[in-house]
Amino acid sequence: MILDKDTIIAPATAVSESGIAVIRISGYRALSFLKSFFRTKNPIENFQSHYLYLGRIVDEDDSDIDEVMVVYMDPPRTYTCEPVVEVHCHGSRQIVRRILQLAYANDIRLANPGEFTYRAYLNGRIDLVQAEAVSRLIQSTSEFSRRSALQQLDGLLSRQLHSYSATIKNLLVQTEAWIDFPEEDLPTENLDRLFSTAENLHVQMSDLMNTYRAGQFVHDGATVVLAGLPNAGKSSLMNALLQQDRSIVSSVPGTTRDLIEQSTQIGGINVRLVDTAGLRSSDEFVEQEGVRRARNVVKIANLVLLMLDGSAPLCDQFRALLADLSAVPVVLVVNKSDLLSEHHDLSFFPGPIVTVSAKLGDGIDVLTDTIASFLLNDYLPSSESPYITERRHYEALTGSVSSIKNFLNNLGSVDLDLLSIDLRSALDSLGRVTGSITTEDVLDDIFSSFCIGK
Ligand SMILES: Nc1nc2c(ncn2[C@@H]2O[C@H](COP(=O)(O)OP(=O)(O)OP(=O)(O)O)[C@@H](O)[C@H]2O)c(=O)[nH]1
Numbered sequence: 023m024i025l026d027k028d029t030i031i032a033p034a035t036a037v038s039e040s041g042i043a044v045i046r047i048s049g050y051r052a053l054s055f056l057k058s059f060f061r062t063k064n065p066i067e068n069f070q071s072h073y074l075y076l077g078r079i080v081d082e083d084d085s086d087i088d089e090v091m092v093v094y095m096d097p098p099r100t101y102t103c104e105p106v107v108e109v110h111c112h113g114s115r116q117i118v119r120r121i122l123q124l125a126y127a128n129d130i131r132l133a134n135p136g137e138f139t140y141r142a143y144l145n146g147r148i149d150l151v152q153a154e155a156v157s158r159l160i161q162s163t164s165e166f167s168r169r170s171a172l173q174q175l176d177g178l179l180s181r182q183l184h185s186y187s188a189t190i191k192n193l194l195v196q197t198e199a200w201i202d203f204p205e206e207d208l209p210t211e212n213l214d215r216l217f218s219t220a221e222n223l224h225v226q227m228s229d230l231m232n233t234y235r236a237g238q239f240v241h242d243g244a245t246v247v248l249a250g251l252p253n254a255g256k257s258s259l260m261n262a263l264l265q266q267d268r269s270i271v272s273s274v275p276g277t278t279r280d281l282i283e284q285s286t287q288i289g290g291i292n293v294r295l296v297d298t299a300g301l302r303s304s305d306e307f308v309e310q311e312g313v314r315r316a317r318n319v320v321k322i323a324n325l326v327l328l329m330l331d332g333s334a335p336l337c338d339q340f341r342a343l344l345a346d347l348s349a350v351p352v353v354l355v356v357n358k359s360d361l362l363s364e365h366h367d368l369s370f371f372p373g374p375i376v377t378v379s380a381k382l383g384d385g386i387d388v389l390t391d392t393i394a395s396f397l398l399n400d401y402l403p404s405s406e407s408p409y410i411t412e413r414r415h416y417e418a419l420t421g422s423v424s425s426i427k428n429f430l431n432n433l434g435s436v437d438l439d440l441l442s443i444d445l446r447s448a449l450d451s452l453g454r455v456t457g458s459i460t461t462e463d464v465l466d467d468i469f470s471s472f473c474i475g476k
C-alpha cells in the first residue's frame with residue numbers, strides 16, 4: 023500500500039439488512055461528492071464540521087437514492103487527517119451499492135482493507151502500535167481483550183515505548199560524546215551513571231516483555247483441560263464452570279469418552295474448556311481411543327485442571343498421573359469436598375491446590391480466580407500499566423532488550439563506538455514496533471488483516 027491522493031470510499035458498517043449503514047469517504051473529493059449528490063436545505067458551503075445534516079442522496083439524474091444524514095469532517099480533526107464524509111443511509115445492500123457506484127463513477131475508488139487507518143498512520147495521527155490496536159479492538163471477543171486493545175489505542179503502550187526510546191537516545195548521546203576522549207580520561211562516575219540508567223531500563227523493558235504470556239491469553243484465549251481418573255467429577259466440574267448441563271454425569275466410571283469442548287469466559291478471558299475421558303487403561307476400544315485423545319489434548323493445554331476425588335484414598339494411579347503431568351501447568355482440584363472425611367496430605371504437589379464440590383458448586387469462585395491469575399501470571403490488566411499482546415511487539419522488544427544487555431556487558435570493556443552500535447540496534451528494534459522504522463512487508467501484513475472500511 024502506498025499513500026496516494028485518491029479519494030476512497032467504503033462501507034464502515036457490515037453490509038447486511040440493518041437500521042442504518044454508514045459509508046465513509048476520505049480525501050479531497052469528499053466534499054465535492056456531497057456538493058454534487060446531496061440535496062439539503064442548507065448550502066453545503068455553510069456546513070459546520072462534525073455536524074449531522076438531513077437530506078437526500080440523488081443520482082446523476084437527480085433522482086433520489088435515499089434519505090440520509092451526512093456529516094462532513096474538516097481536517098486535520100478526522101480519522102485519516104484528510105477531509106472525511108460519512109453518509110448514514112438506510113441499511114439496505116441496494117442503497118449502499120448505489121451510493122458506492124455513484125462514487126466510483128466520480129473518481130472515488132473503493133478503499134483497500136485498513137486503508138483509512140493506514141492513512142491515519144501515514145499522516146502521523148497514530149503510530150503502528152495504535153493502528154494494530156484498532157484491528158484488535160474490532161476483533162475483541164472478551165472483556166480483557168476489549169480493554170487491552172482500547173488501552174493500546176489510547177497510546178499507553180506507545181508512550182511507554184517512546185519513553186524507552188528517549189532514554190536510549192540519551193544514553194547514545196552521552197556515549198558518543200565521549201568517543202573522542204582518551205579512555206583513561208573517562209570520568210568513572212559518568213560511566214556508573216550510564217550503567218545504572220541502562221540497567222534500570224533493562225529491568226523495565228524486561229518486565230514489559232514478560233507481560234506477553236498474559237497478553238497472549240488476553241487476546242487469543244486459552245485452552246483449559248479437565249483431566250483425572252474416572253469418576254473424579256470432571257464432567258460435573260465442566261458443567262459447574264459453564265453453569266449449564268453440557269457433559270453427561272453418571273456414577274459409572276468411564277462415562278465420558280470423547281472430548282467435550284465449550285468456549286466460555288473465565289475471569290474476563292476467553293477459555294476453551296475441554297472435558298476428557300477418565301485416564302485409565304482399558305481393554306475396550308472406544309474408551310482406549312477416548313483416553314488417547316485425552317492424553318493428546320493435555321499436551322497442548324495452557325492449563326490442566328487435574329481432578330482428584332477427595333472422598334477416596336490417594337491411590338498409586340493418581341500419583342502416576344501426577345508424575346506424567348510434571349511438565350504441564352497443573353492446578354490440582356480436590357473434588358467432592360461435601361464428602362471429604364479425611365484430609366489428604368498433598369504437600370508434595372508444588373502448584374496451586376483448590377478444594378471444590380462440583381456437585382454443590384462450592385469453591386468454584388476460588389477456582390475461577392486461580393485459573394485467571396494463573397493465566398494472567400498476575401499481570402492483571404490495569405489502566406496504568408501497558409502489556410504486550412502482539413508477537414511482533416514481543417520479538418522486537420526481545421531484540422531491543424538483548425541489545426541493552428550487550429551494552430551493559432560491554433560497558434567499560436570495549437570501545438565506545440562499539441557500544442553505540444548496541445544502543446542504535448536497541449533503538450532500531452523499538453522503532454520497528456512503533457513504526458518509525460518499517461518495511462512495506464510489515465505494513466502490508468498488518469493492514470491487510472483489517473476489514474474494508476476501517
Ligand atoms: N458428592 C459429590 N459427588 C460428586 C461431586 N462431583 C461429582 N460427583 C459424582 O461423582 C460421579 C462421577 O461424576 P462425573 O462428573 O461423571 O465424573 P467424571 O470424572 O466426569 O467421570 P468419567 O467421565 O467417568 O471419567 C457422579 O455420580 C457425580 O454425581 C461432588 O462434588 N460431590
Ligand SMILES: [Mg+2]
Nearest residue numbers: 256257277278
Ligand atoms: Mg465425565
